[in-house]
Amino acid sequence: MTNWEAGTTAPTGPTSLTPRPRSAPDPLRGAEPWWMDTMDAVIRSCHTHGRPDLAERLTRRRARLLDSQLRVLVTGPAQQGRSRLVNALINAPVAGLLPDGDAAVPVVVRHADTPVAHLIRRDSATADWTAAVGMQSRIPLAAQRLGTSLAEALGALPAGAPVHADIGVPRSLLAGGLVLIDAPGLSLAATGSPPVAAAQDLADRAGADLVLYTCETGRHLSDTELGIVAALSQVFPGLLVVLTKADYADDWRRDLAESRQRLNRAGIGAPVTAVSSALRAHAVRTGDEALNRESGFTDLIVHLRQMAEAKPDRLARATTGTLGRIALQELAVPLRTELENQDDDGAPETVAHLQATHRRLDELRKSTVRWQNRLSDEVTDLMSDIEHDLRDRVKALLAEADEFFSTADPAKSWDEFEPWLRQSLQELAQTSMTWLTERTEWMARRTADMFPAEAGDVLPPTALAITRGSLAEVSGLDAPPVAAFTPGQKLFIGLRGSYGGIVMFGLATSLAGMSLINPISIGGGALFGGKSVRDESKTLLKRRQAEARTAVRQYVDDIFTTLNKDARDSVRRVQRALRDHFTAVTEDLQEEAMESLRNAKAAADRDAAARESRARTLRAELTRLAELHAQAQALGDRARA
Known part of the structure; x- marks a missing residue:
């Protein structure tokens, strides 16, 4: 293995990471790195647009970028060689100390003049690992028997208490400000929080500047893992996918190429390397430089050295650029939506x-x-x-x-x-x-x-x-005026009517030899006279009715x-x-x-x-x-x- 794809080489024994001289800041820009102007402007925009949560996350990342330490989070699914990778990097058994190597006890490894270890009790499971804690939150561990001491300390604490191990070892690799974090294995089954969100939350609480994602060589990255790597690579420039246990793979070169192709098809530009922690450990014990080169750790260490040197400038700029773009896109979405809605809403x-x-x-x-x-x-x-x-x-x-x-x-x-x-x-x-x-x-x-x-x-x-x-x-x-029918009128009308009766009946009876005026003619005259009076009375009545x-x-x-x-x-x-x-x-x-x-x-x-x-x-x-x-x-x- 003589190139990055095939694996890297490194000298045997404890590796040295001597920081290279950093470039002097631009005198026209003052003492602060100029990427901070962009970061501060983005943070102010977050506050302006009512996103204090986003501003807080950016503020924490800003503080981390100003820290001289390079915090490297080693993560991945369980039983993928994370702890062995950390141990092989510094040639010291500091990770995977418990019988269950993937127990939920993170391990933070930093430089110390003499071996020292503590079990840190955090206030909550979501507390920032970088936050300073008092002596009452530190439980000393025996550096000579870390595994046993860690198990005893955990046994004295309530089950599920939020803790992590903080271990310091005298290694020149760590003396330059490199801090390794062995995180618990990621659960790829979405029984609790979604895997992507869980991985992002873990990296944020670990205060990571760089992420190494481990995957066993020969086991292709699943779709869930691709999502995790894609999400982490967006906020952690320099993320590296490390294929572990390369010595167990039938054809690690083919697996490396297939992993790179799979990442490229997913639009993930993270580099990939393959290493063997077993070969590295054996090479260090035997002093075999050729075997050490075969382990693939040389270029991994070079990558870490470059990231540590690049943190104040190149890594800070890349991180600021990435985080700034993501934050600004989030801020622009509601503005653009509101502007589009003004056009789509029609008449207000x-x-x-x-x-x-x-x-x-x-x-x-x-x-x-x-x-x-x-x-x-x-x-x-x-x-x-x-x-x-x-x-x-x-x-x-x-x-x-x-x-x-x-x-x-x-x-x-x-x-x-x-x-x-x-x-x-x-x-x-x-x-x-x-x-x-x-x-x-x-x-x-x-x-x-x-x-x-x-x-x-x-x-x-x-x-x-x-x-x-x-x-x-x-x-x-x-x-209406009514004419009176007086007795004289009645007598006159009666006589007039009776005259005709007397004449008519007198003539008739005269034929019988009777005189003109006789009882019969007188009776007929009386009959005709009465009828005349009655007829006249009726006529007058009808006249009165008509007039009425x-x-x-x-x-x-x-x-x-x-x-x-x-x-x-x-x-x-x-x-x-x-x-x-x-x-x-x-x-x-x-x-x-x-x-x-x-x-x-x-x-x-x-x-x-x-x-x-x-x-x-x-x-x-x-x-x-x-x-x-x-x-x-x-x-x-x-x-x-």
């Missing part, structure tokens, strides 16, 4: 209200024409109907009066008939006016129906003024004319009252609609101005975020150059 509520107000005003104008036409038509119909109703009632009354006088003698029954006639006419007038009142109210409701529904109840608040029919002021009907009918008809016609005029006058008054009332209602509704229209137009203008101002603000802010994104992109491009 204020414009819709303005349009509705215009339609309401147009409908009100149309209703004005409709109610005026309806009122005019209803009045015309009512005039015709009330006259027809009065005529029918008068006709029925006259028919009843004619029937009465067909048998009754006006001279004898007039005092009985005249009160009945007055009472009937009074009832006729009252009934007709009551019907007229109901009809005018119905007409008012029909006219009010022509107004829009939103106008509400527009009927007059008081009852319509209809003059109730009354004949109290009409003089009574006097009896004529007088009643003329009297009723006068009453009809009066009632008809009163009814028409009442209808006219109602028409004018309704016209004035509905005109006032229309004017009030139009004024209200015009005021609403003015307010709606003003609101629409204000809303349009506000939307345009907001759109300009959104575009300006998106432009600013795009410029900041381009600045972050430039940082990443320079870091990769």
Whole structure:
């Protein structure tokens, strides 16, 4: 193995990592590294856009980038050689100390002048591993028997307590600021938190600057692992996929190539290397340099050295560029969505209200024409109907009066008939006016129906003024003049009729030899005289009845004319009252609609101005975020150059 793909070489024994001289900062930019300007600008943008959670994460990463230590998280699924990889790197048994090498006890390995180890108790499972703890949270461990001491310390603590082991060893590899973190194995089954989220949370709590993802050679990366690697590589530039146990693989070169191809197809640009911790350990024990080169650790150590040297500059710029782009994209999404929604929403509520107000005003104008036409038509119909109703009632009354006088003698029954006639006419007038009142109210409701529904109840608040029919002021009907049938008239008519009887019967009896005036002719004359008196009496009765009918008809016609005029006058008054009332209602509704229209137009203008101002603000802010994104992109491009 003589190249990166085939594995790397490294000298045997404890490896040295001597930091190379760092470039001096630009005097024109001050003492701070210039990538911090971009990071600070992104953090300020997060606060501006109400994302304190994102700002807090970036602030923590900023503080870590300013730390001189390079914290390397070694992670991956269980039983994939993570702990052996850490032990082989520093040639010391510091990881995988418990019988269950994948127990959930993270191990942080750092440089120390003498071997020292502590079990650190954290406040919670989500507490930051980099946070400083007091002496009361540190449990000393025996460096000579780490495994046993760690097991004893864990046994004295409650089950599930959040702890991690902090181990210091005197290794030159670690003296340059390298810190190795052996994290518990990742669970690829999504029984709790999703694997991707769990891996990101683990790296964040570990305070990692760099991630080594381990996978056993010959076991291809699963889709879940590809998701984990993709997510970690987005926020941890320099992530390296390490294929462990290369000495057990039938063809590690083929496995290495297939893993790289699989990562490339997934769009993951992380480099891949293959190592063998067993060969590394054996080479260190035997001092076999060729076997050490075969172990593949040389280029891995070179990669770590380069990352440690690049942290203040290249790695910090790459991390800032990556994190800045991700954060800015998150900030831009709601702004872009809001801007697009302004275009997709169509007419805003204020414009819709303005349009509705215009339609309401147009409908009100149309209703004005409709109610005026309806009122005019209803009045015309009512005039015709009330006259027809009065005529029918008068006709029925006259028919009843004619029937009465067909048998009754006006001279004898007039005092009985005249009160009945007055009472009937009074009832006729009252009934007709009551019907007229109901009809005018119905007409008012029909006219009010022509107004829009939103106008509400527009009927007059008081009852319509209809003059109730009354004949109290009409003089009574006097009896028609009746000719008196005196006894003298009766005697004269009787004698005239009896003369003919006497002559006719006298002539008939004279044939029998009797005289002209005899008892028979006298009896016939008396018979004819009585009949003449009765016939004349009947003629006079019929004349009196006809005169009574004529007088009643003329009297009723006068009453009809009066009632008809009163009814028409009442209808006219109602028409004018309704016209004035509905005109006032229309004017009030139009004024209200015009005021609403003015307010709606003003609101629409204000809303349009506000939307345009907001759109300009959104575009300006998106432009600013795009410029900041381009600045972050430039940082990443320079870091990769």
